[in-house]
Amino acid sequence: MTIRFGLLAFPGVQQLDLTAPYEIFASMEDAEVHLVWKDKGPIISATKLVLQATTAFAECPQLDVVCVPGGSGVNALLEDEVVLSFVRAQAAGARFVTSVCTGALVLGAAGLLEGKRATTHWNARDFLADFGAIATPGRVVRDGNLFTAGGVTAGIDFGLTIVAALRDQRQAEEIQLSLEYAPEPPFHSGTPDEASAEVLAATRQRLSGSRRAREAIMARLLAVNRRAG
Incomplete structure (x- = not known):
């Protein structure tokens, strides 16, 4: 049976958030993978790589797996x-309803995280509680049919987890081997706990612009919710 995947492809998407799980989904037997946006056409990622949306919202079939990647462009989506x-x-x-990195915030803004365990990029995990989610560390966190992945490269682990859940571990392992996914990072600074204080401070500064913009958006969303309540 064909499984339909749909990954949201939007301006400012972090391309690896999208392309890592895309590669794994497209490697699965009987997979149909859509890059979905408001209309078809080129999408410029956060790092300026040009992607191509293949399916417009209006023509998108019902998806078996809907996936929202993250990236700086997520900020605009929270109020769209x-x-x-x-x-x-x-x-x-x-x-399955899924996300990679800060794509979880879009699921939250859509009202899909209330009371659910979820994760996202370490620099945005504290925002999850504002959407009623239970912030949970982890490369991939599952709560029922909800799968959320941590930052960026966690999308590889996530993709393999989804294949195993849809098919079986054997097929996921075959894909892992075919992609030679056997990470041995040259440095051990991939999480705040592992990174040195200097690296952590510099990285927080590097990400501060997007975070400040996100904090302002969250303040607006919470104010709207309070008025509605």
Whole structure:
């Protein structure tokens, strides 16, 4: 049976958030993978790599797996009702609702994280509680049909986890071997706990612009929710 995957492809997406799970999904037997956006056409990623949306919202079939990647472009999506409505509608009929990195914040803004265990990039995990989620560290966190992955490279672990859940571990391992996914990083600074104080401080500074913008958006969203309540 064909499994339909849909990854949200939006301006400012972190390309590895999208392309890492895409590579794994597309390697699965009987997979149909869509890059979905409001309309078809080129998408410029956060690092200026040009991607191509293949399926417009209006023509997108019901997806078995809906995946929202992260990136600096996530900020705009948090207040984009067209995007949030699309994600809600697809999530209602999807087998798995998923995210990579800060894509979890879009699921939160769509109201899909309430009472759920979820993770995201370490520099954004504290925002999850604002959406009623239970912030949970981990490369991949599952709560029922909700799968969320940590930052960027966690999308590889996530993709393999999804294949194992949809098919079986054997097929996931075959894909892992075919991609020679056997990470041996040259440095041990991939998490705040491992990184030196100097590296952590510099990285927080590097990410501070996007975070400040996100904090302002979250303040607006919380104010709206308080008025609505």
